[in-house]
Amino acid sequence: MAGILRTYISSSPGGVLQIKRAFRVWQRHWMVYTKLYKTSFALNFAEPALYLVAMGLGLGAFVKEIHGQPYIKFIAPGIIASSSMFAAVYECTYGTYIRMAFQKTFDAILATPVNLDDLIAGELIWGATKSVIFGITITIVIALFGLVDSSLIVLAIPLIFLCGLIFAEISIIFAAIVPGIDSFSYFYTLFMTPLFLFSGIFFPLDTMPHVVTSIAAFTPLYHLVNICRAFSAGTFSGAVWSMVWIIAAVSLLAPFPFRLMRKRIIP
Amino acid sequence: MDIVTAQGLIKDYNGLRAVNGVDFAIRQGECFGFLGPNGAGKTTVMRVISCFLPPTAGSVTVFGMDVARDPSMIKSRIGVMPQDNNLDPDLSVFENLIVYARYFDIRKKDAIRLARVLLDFVEIQDKANVKIEQLSGGMKHRLLLARALVNNPDLLILDEPTTGLDPHSRRAVWDKLNHLKFRNTTLLLTTHYMEEAEKLCDRVAIMDSGRIVAVDAPENLIAAHGGNLEDVYLKLTGRSLAD
Numbered sequence: 363m364a365g366i367l368r369t370y371i372s373s374s375p376g377g378v379l380q381i382k383r384a385f386r387v388w389q390r391h392w393m394v395y396t397k398l399y400k401t402s403f404a405l406n407f408a409e410p411a412l413y414l415v416a417m418g419l420g421l422g423a424f425v426k427e428i429h430g431q432p433y434i435k436f437i438a439p440g441i442i443a444s445s446s447m448f449a450a451v452y453e454c455t456y457g458t459y460i461r462m463a464f465q466k467t468f469d470a471i472l473a474t475p476v477n478l479d480d481l482i483a484g485e486l487i488w489g490a491t492k493s494v495i496f497g498i499t500i501t502i503v504i505a506l507f508g509l510v511d512s513s514l515i516v517l518a519i520p521l522i523f524l525c526g527l528i529f530a531e532i533s534i535i536f537a538a539i540v541p542g543i544d545s546f547s548y549f550y551t552l553f554m555t556p557l558f559l560f561s562g563i564f565f566p567l568d569t570m571p572h573v574v575t576s577i578a579a580f581t582p583l584y585h586l587v588n589i590c591r592a593f594s595a596g597t598f599s600g601a602v603w604s605m606v607w608i609i610a611a612v613s614l615l616a617p618f619p620f621r622l623m624r625k626r627i628i629p
Numbered sequence: 630m631d632i633v634t635a636q637g638l639i640k641d642y643n644g645l646r647a648v649n650g651v652d653f654a655i656r657q658g659e660c661f662g663f664l665g666p667n668g669a670g671k672t673t674v675m676r677v678i679s680c681f682l683p684p685t686a687g688s689v690t691v692f693g694m695d696v697a698r699d700p701s702m703i704k705s706r707i708g709v710m711p712q713d714n715n716l717d718p719d720l721s722v723f724e725n726l727i728v729y730a731r732y733f734d735i736r737k738k739d740a741i742r743l744a745r746v747l748l749d750f751v752e753i754q755d756k757a758n759v760k761i762e763q764l765s766g767g768m769k770h771r772l773l774l775a776r777a778l779v780n781n782p783d784l785l786i787l788d789e790p791t792t793g794l795d796p797h798s799r800r801a802v803w804d805k806l807n808h809l810k811f812r813n814t815t816l817l818l819t820t821h822y823m824e825e826a827e828k829l830c831d832r833v834a835i836m837d838s839g840r841i842v843a844v845d846a847p848e849n850l851i852a853a854h855g856g857n858l859e860d861v862y863l864k865l866t867g868r869s870l871a872d
Contacts, residue, residue: 383701386732393728394719466715472681473709474732474780475701628682629642 379479386476387484388491395492410445410500414438417564428566438509439590440563442518443525446497447583450489450526451554454533455546458485462537468627482623486530493526494519512596518589524608525586531615532582538622557583562591582611630657632784632815633678637687640673647673649839650687660806660816662826664862665836671819672712674836675788678817679709691784705733708782710773712789716761722748722772723757726779733780740779747775751805767798774805785809787818791825803828823858833858837866 418434428436461467471481497519504510536549560567560574561583567575578584585604592601633655640648648670655661663671676682677689680700689696691703717725723744730740748754751771756764764772770790777785790806791799806829810816820826826833827847834844842865843850847858854861863869 380701382734383732386734389731390717390728393724397719465718466711466713467717469681469711470715470717470729470776471732473679473704473707473711474729475705475734476732477700 379477379483381483383476383480384483384487387471387481388488390471391484391488392491406445406449406496406499407503409448410441411503413444414441414504421564435509436591437564438504438507439515439594440561440587442497442500442504442515442594443522443561443583443586443590444558444563445500446493446522446526447529447557447586448554449492449496450529451533453492454485454489454530455537455549456543458489458534458537459540459543459546462627463543472627478624478627479620482534482620485534486527486619489530489533490523490526493529494523497522497526510594512594514593514596515590518593521586521589521605521608524612525582527612528582528608528615531612531619534619535615535622538619538626557581560584562587582608631655632657633689633691633817635674635678635687635689638674638677638684638689639686640670640677640682641685642673646839648677651834651836651839651841653834653841653844655815655817658813658815659831660810660818660829662830662833663817663819663836664821664823664826664833664858665819666821666868668838669836670839671836672788675786675817675819679707679786680704705780706783708777708780708785710777710785710787710790712792714769714773716769716772716776718761721758721760722753722764725761725772726776729776730779735780743779747778750778751775752801767794767801770794770798770802771805774802778809782814784815784817787816789819789821791820791822799825823862827858835862835865837868842866 414434414437418437422433425433427433468481472478476484501510501515501518505515533549536546540546540549560570560578561581562578563583567578567584585607588604589601589608592599631654633653635651635653638648638651639646651670651674653661663669663674665671673682677684677696678691680691680696680703683697692706694703696703717728720728726744726747727737727740730743731737735743744757745754748757751774753764753768753771753775756768761769761772774787774790777787787806791802794802803825806816806818810829816829818825818829830847832844832846833850834841835850836842843861845853850861851857854864856864859869
């Protein structure tokens with residue numbers, strides 16, 4: 363199985379992926395993160411808390427209920443999903459790009475037994491880990507406010523990890539093809555913002571034109587929102603298809619960050 | 630015994646032929662230098678040997694293993710001191726060594742002991758907990774050297790080890806390299822400083838436009854062509870090193 367997986371994502375001769383070496387890269391990121399988190403940890407809550415307050419209480423004063431739930435309770439699970447998405451995306455766009463192009467951390471690591479495929483795998487797994495860290499902290503906060511009905515939400519964690527991998531894959535694909543760091547603004551404006559707005563976090567998509575719903579069904583955030591919302595309400599209904607979708611998308615995207623990074627880094 | 634061999638090595642880079650069919654063999658325990666101006670192809674050769682770039686054609690072996698087939702095995706036994714600072718700015722001096730040692734699967738206990746020894750060796754032991762940005766240029770160079778030694782390499786690759794250093798720091802790096810030579814570490818370096826090549830290298834390969842035009846001991850080259858190494862270079866390539 364491991365063999366098939368390796369051939370599937372990494373075909374470079376000699377540079378066969380080894381999870382232990384990818385973990386070394388992960389450990390480096392974890393060490394840096396735990397060193398700095400004391401100063402940045404509070405910020406992790408700031409943005410989701412702002413959305414929750416502004417939309418949940420502000421807009422919620424006018425929109426009383428959606429699908430029989432108070433508005434703030436409707437959006438809370440979506441905030442878990444979007445925070446975990448942004449965590450992986452920031453990490454694997456700006457973070458990865460800075461390590462690759464400015465800090466030359468990639469060069470330094472590639473002079474060790476760690477090969478490029480190991481390094482990229484480490485970046486991806488770290489991105490997904492950031493998703494989980496953010497997902498869990500936001501879930502705890504939201505639960506403390508009484509906005510989570512069911513402990514089933516714990517089951518969302520592995521899916522947040524998988525969806526984090528999808529976001530990390532997409533981000534690294536972009537990091538591998540952008541000509542410069544400024545180009546990420548296109549990625550954020552043209553991809554991330556629409557994703558954030560049209561994934562059913564703030565309003566149910568069934569009120570939108572059919573085309574919006576159809577497009578949304580092809581985006582990862584929509585499915586993660588579905589899962590978080592269902593689990594938070596204590597049901598699997600509506601989440602099963604999303605789980606299948608996420609697993610399929612992780613696998614389909616997997617080869618591309620490796621191939622494109624190889625193309626960029628090894629001329 | 631030959632530690633590195635290259636046969637018919639060609640490397641194309643963004644449509645340019647950076648290395649155009651070179652052959653060489655580097656022996657165990659010697660200090661071998663690639664001498665040439667910027668753009669001669671020295672760094673590209675180094676990057677192929679350190680398994681960073683695959684050859685376009687030809688074969689390169691390190692410790693008898695093919696660079697394209699066994700990169701991790703080879704890299705576990707070499708140390709690379711790069712031309713540019715790529716120390717990890719998110720980590721302290723000490724942490725840079727510890728984290729680097731981990732990539733080589735060195736246990737934490739050993740890594741800590743090793744990091745202390747290496748910081749002593751390059752004489753920046755008092756900077757252990759300092760951030761990278763607070764180091765002077767010379768200190769960064771010395772830390773890069775210490776980091777390249779973390780896995781006790783059989784082959785140490787140094788790309789322009791003293792470029793950009795003041796004379797005092799340059800001499801300090803030379804001292805360390807001589808010390809390593811004495812300990813029988815094979816050294817492979819690129820330089821465009823004649824003095825550096827003459828002081829450190831047992832043999833030099835003179836490179837020009839992607840080719841090796843001569844390989845020999847500096848004193849033999851000087852005996853054969855007269856003058857000093859600078860004159861030899863001028864005679865062989867028709868150009869001055871400063872070009």
